[in-house]
Amino acid sequence: MAGVAQLQRQLVDYTASLFHEGFLDDQFNQLQQLQDESNPDFVVEVVSLFFEDSERLLNELAKSLEQQTIDFKRIDAHVHQLKGSSSSIGAQRVQRVCIAFRNFCDEKNVEGCQKCLQQVKHEYSLVKSKLETLFKLEQQILAAGGSIPFPM
Template identity: 80%
Template sequence: MDSVVQLQRQLIDYTGQLFNEGFLDDQFNQLQQLQDESNPDFVVELVTLFFEDSEKLINELAKDLEQQSIDYRKIDAHVHQLKGSSSSIGVQRVQKVCIAFRNYCEERNIEGCQKCLQQVKNEYSLVKTKLETLFKLEQQVLTAGGSIPWPM
């Protein structure tokens, strides 16, 4: 039972670190509170959908920014969608880069948009890795016979 407590502590510490480093915000906690026995994979399923949609949007943005004639309204619509989905699951750092990205779209600043696309890719990649690690830790706790200590 000691290993379960140790895994739970590790999970709590890691989650706290994600909040302290600004990867996640309170919206993520709210999603975890919606998860229960009837839908134990709710957060994982939602985040997986976010990953799939985000990758499509990021690829679209990259293609849009390579065009000879740039459609800033189309780019802004994609960034707005990414910002909204990031916000809805509590992925704060991606959301913040999207805010700056939208400002560059408004200014029709191609260099700023390209820089923000790179930042979005970086932040997305980081948060994806961090959330995958979080979900693995949760699974280890459950496999060891423990319970997930949510909500925190």
């Protein structure tokens, strides 16, 4: 059981670091609290949908910014959607870059939008990697017969 306790401590410390470094905010805790025995994979499922949706939106944004005539309203709508979905899972750093991105859309600033797209892609890939690591740790704990310590 010492192995399970060590993994649980690792999970608690890792999760705390994600909050401390600003990757996640309290919305992620609220998401975790919606998970229970009747739906044990709730958080993983919601976050997986976020990953799929985000990748689609990032591809759309990249395509839209390469057009001869840039449709800033369309770009803003995609960024708004990405901001909302990142907010709903607590991906705070992605959400913050989206706010700046929307400001550049308002100004019709192509360079600013392109720079923000790169920042959003970077923050998204970081949070995706961090959450995948978090879920792997949870799986290791469950596979070892332990339980996931949830924040209160």
